[in-house]
Amino acid sequence: MKASIKEVARLAGVSVATVSHVLNKTKNVRPETRTRVEQAVTKLNYQINPMARNLRRGETKTIGFVVANMANYYYLDIARGLEQRLLKSGYRPLLIDSQEEKHIEIENVKNLLASAVDGLVIAPTTEDFSYLKLLIGRRHLPVVFVDRRPTGFEGDLILATNEQGAYQAVKMLIAKGHREVAFIGSRYDSTMMERVIGYRRALTEAGIPVNTNYIKMGAKVSVSLNELRHGTSFSQTRELLELGSVTAIFSGNNLASIGVFTCLREMGVQVPQEVAFMTFDDDFWLTMTTPSISAVAQKPGEIGKVAGDIMIERLLKQAERIEGYHNVRVSTRLILRESC
Amino acid sequence: MKASIKEVARLAGVSVATVSHVLNKTKNVRPETRTRVEQAVTKLNYQINPMARNLRRGETKTIGFVVANMANYYYLDIARGLEQRLLKSGYRPLLIDSQEEKHIEIENVKNLLASAVDGLVIAPTTEDFSYLKLLIGRRHLPVVFVDRRPTGFEGDLILATNEQGAYQAVKMLIAKGHREVAFIGSRYDSTMMERVIGYRRALTEAGIPVNTNYIKMGAKVSVSLNELRHGTSFSQTRELLELGSVTAIFSGNNLASIGVFTCLREMGVQVPQEVAFMTFDDDFWLTMTTPSISAVAQKPGEIGKVAGDIMIERLLKQAERIEGYHNVRVSTRLILRESC
DNA sequence: TCTAAAAGGTTAAACGATTACCAATCGATA
DNA sequence: TATCGATTGGTAATCGTTTAACCTTTTAGA
Numbered sequence: 126m127k128a129s130i131k132e133v134a135r136l137a138g139v140s141v142a143t144v145s146h147v148l149n150k151t152k153n154v155r156p157e158t159r160t161r162v163e164q165a166v167t168k169l170n171y172q173i174n175p176m177a178r179n180l181r182r183g184e185t186k187t188i189g190f191v192v193a194n195m196a197n198y199y200y201l202d203i204a205r206g207l208e209q210r211l212l213k214s215g216y217r218p219l220l221i222d223s224q225e226e227k228h229i230e231i232e233n234v235k236n237l238l239a240s241a242v243d244g245l246v247i248a249p250t251t252e253d254f255s256y257l258k259l260l261i262g263r264r265h266l267p268v269v270f271v272d273r274r275p276t277g278f279e280g281d282l283i284l285a286t287n288e289q290g291a292y293q294a295v296k297m298l299i300a301k302g303h304r305e306v307a308f309i310g311s312r313y314d315s316t317m318m319e320r321v322i323g324y325r326r327a328l329t330e331a332g333i334p335v336n337t338n339y340i341k342m343g344a345k346v347s348v349s350l351n352e353l354r355h356g357t358s359f360s361q362t363r364e365l366l367e368l369g370s371v372t373a374i375f376s377g378n379n380l381a382s383i384g385v386f387t388c389l390r391e392m393g394v395q396v397p398q399e400v401a402f403m404t405f406d407d408d409f410w411l412t413m414t415t416p417s418i419s420a421v422a423q424k425p426g427e428i429g430k431v432a433g434d435i436m437i438e439r440l441l442k443q444a445e446r447i448e449g450y451h452n453v454r455v456s457t458r459l460i461l462r463e464s465c
Numbered sequence: 466m467k468a469s470i471k472e473v474a475r476l477a478g479v480s481v482a483t484v485s486h487v488l489n490k491t492k493n494v495r496p497e498t499r500t501r502v503e504q505a506v507t508k509l510n511y512q513i514n515p516m517a518r519n520l521r522r523g524e525t526k527t528i529g530f531v532v533a534n535m536a537n538y539y540y541l542d543i544a545r546g547l548e549q550r551l552l553k554s555g556y557r558p559l560l561i562d563s564q565e566e567k568h569i570e571i572e573n574v575k576n577l578l579a580s581a582v583d584g585l586v587i588a589p590t591t592e593d594f595s596y597l598k599l600l601i602g603r604r605h606l607p608v609v610f611v612d613r614r615p616t617g618f619e620g621d622l623i624l625a626t627n628e629q630g631a632y633q634a635v636k637m638l639i640a641k642g643h644r645e646v647a648f649i650g651s652r653y654d655s656t657m658m659e660r661v662i663g664y665r666r667a668l669t670e671a672g673i674p675v676n677t678n679y680i681k682m683g684a685k686v687s688v689s690l691n692e693l694r695h696g697t698s699f700s701q702t703r704e705l706l707e708l709g710s711v712t713a714i715f716s717g718n719n720l721a722s723i724g725v726f727t728c729l730r731e732m733g734v735q736v737p738q739e740v741a742f743m744t745f746d747d748d749f750w751l752t753m754t755t756p757s758i759s760a761v762a763q764k765p766g767e768i769g770k771v772a773g774d775i776m777i778e779r780l781l782k783q784a785e786r787i788e789g790y791h792n793v794r795v796s797t798r799l800i801l802r803e804s805c
Numbered sequence: 806t807c808t809a810a811a812a813g814g815t816t817a818a819a820c821g822a823t824t825a826c827c828a829a830t831c832g833a834t835a
Numbered sequence: 836t837a838t839c840g841a842t843t844g845g846t847a848a849t850c851g852t853t854t855a856a857c858c859t860t861t862t863a864g865a
Contacts, residue, residue: 129821140845145823175580177821180516180850220560240515350749409690410750469851480815517851520820
């Protein structure tokens with residue numbers, strides 16, 4: 126089967142304690158014995174048994190990452206950034222999908238706690254996290270939130286510069302001569318709220334009155350990209366077009382943009398000649414459409430990296446309540462394409 | 466901190482062995498004592514320590530899933546199907562990305578073996594897996610391959626019906642009147658080989674001679690979707706267009722289709738009037754382009770599920786060499802859209 | 806009533822590491 | 836020379852379970 130530390134010790138003619146000390150550099154060992162141990166290790170192709178070590182040390186070296194919706198590519202990019210940083214420090218992310226369902230999210234968290242992760246990174250489905258307190262109880266477990274701000278629970282938080290991103294985008298539309306700019310969001314969470322605020326600020330600063338008929342919210346979030354094409358944002362777009370006055374549409378996130386663009390295309394609207402279009406969140410497919418679509422690009426990889434760094438910091442320093450919580454904003458940038 | 470089995474035993478007034486037996490239903494216990502134990506469990510909010518159990522039982526209840534390229538959505542769908550089945554049997558997938566690099570793949574496998582997974586599902590980057598024998602050595606570890614056939618190592622294998630899929634697609638193009646049909650593949654692996662064979666069979670059956678100038682292979686695989694737009698398949702498409710005779714292009718996979726379509730669009734080619742287009746592998750963005758793009762759709766979720774089922778079977782029966790290896794084909798279907 | 810078998814429960818040895826504590830050796834110093 | 840401290844190594848307890856083996860009772864059948 127597999128060699129254990131005992132057999133290494135026997136082959137090297139020392140005790141298991143010494144082998145352990147050599148392996149972990151946790152005590153001085155005479156060079157001679159050290160090499161004897163090392164030779165035994167390579168000879169037996171010995172690999173430490175992580176379960177035994179973890180049991181003894183009381184840690185798992187895994188960080189649970191609870192993702193709101195794996196169908197949304199955005200979260201995958203976060204996961205990649207996160208993984209990169211965690212691996213560097215010997216930790217490993219454990220990915221799990223909530224499919225935009227609160228009850229699945231809770232189930233996932235329970236599961237991860239049961240498998241004794243050392244930390245939790247959460248991209249929330251909805252904002253309420255009062256349940257987390259009960260589940261975590263009084264053990265040391267750092268929690269980092271990304272993408273949406275939770276309520277009822279405190280932890281580190283990493284968000285994009287939502288307000289500024291939306292502001293810049295709408296300002297750009299205004300600069301191109303648009304005054305009748307509509308906003309199509311989706312679920313009304315803290316993040317979407319900030320984007321709406323940016324949208325309003327751009328209008329107000331330009332002296333354009335905010336027309337609440339131009340703001341469409343409350344879409345149902347779906348897991349299926351294909352369903353999204355004819356989902357709420359599709360019909361909301363049609364409603365806006367029927368007003369007859371809108372000359373530009375800004376979509377509040379990547380999921381909403383699917384329905385918006387599908388509608389524009391199916392209604393035969395000339396983009397950008399008749400209606401200009403822009404969206405929050407960049408995505409690969411925005412480059413493949415005719416016209417290609419302008420976007421406020423987040424840096425999801427960066428968000429993941431920051432989340433990883435903060436997690437590692439907490440893990441190493443066990444400093445969760447020493448200095449309050451981090452509240453990081455990762456910048457966005459405007460990518461202009463053909464749609465405006 | 467957290468309650469252990471000992472405290473449950475003390476509270477219930479029994480031995481730890483009895484608690485364990487109640488928990489695992491591994492021995493008869495008088496109903497009365499059983500409820501005493503159960504009450505103690507809920508009262509202390511006792512959760513079993515998975516590391517201790519795993520150490521004792523010598524299993525981790527995790528299955529490593531080594532993905533060739535997480536930027537390719539196809540693998541994500543496989544992962545979802547896999548996860549679904551594994552969770553049902555109390556196992557959990559551990560996802561890890563090889564970024565299309567053989568050396569990262571090997572690193573990943575080593576990592577997973579070191580963390581003592583109970584099984585391995587692999588979507589290979591390249592086909593050579595002779596290294597696996599050495600790494601696994603002589604322990605019981607089921608290995609299931611998906612998407613590409615490995616060489617140098619035997620395991621269960623789950624593939625799409627590549628030959629038939631390509632055959633049907635090209636046959637359809639021929640039925641629409643095309644005789645000058647080109648094929649753009651990418652890396653020349655077993656899977657792409659099968660698709661080429663399907664392509665050739667369709668032509669031959671229709672009495673159309675195979676023109677080897679129409680077959681472009683050997684593209685460099687990239688992880689970046691954006692780079693792929695102007696990668697090898699882009700220039701291969703231009704070469705084909707310069708021949709002046711091609712009336713239809715069939716793309717061998719979803720990655721190649723990105724470059725092909727980008728080229729068609731940037732060269733101002735009318736699709737499907739001047740050149741028809743079709744691709745192996747369905748993807749969300751194929752529905753958002755103008756025109757939308759026809760595809761041979763795999764069922765990645767189904768592939769993942771089958772992989773999960775087979776893995777579970779092996780795990781339960783420990784029957785890896787009793788009955789040879791599975792060799793499953795998951796069907797494809799033609800999705801016709803505007804591009805042909 | 807006696808015996809065998811079944812049932813209910815406990816003891817203690819693992820699993821494979823880590824680590825506090827102890828013991829021996831050796832120079833160097835007072 | 837006796838002592839001190841550093842260095843090197845070993846002993847054994849521990850982490851939280853599982854499980855084989857064993858000991859008592861009960862139960863059932865004759």
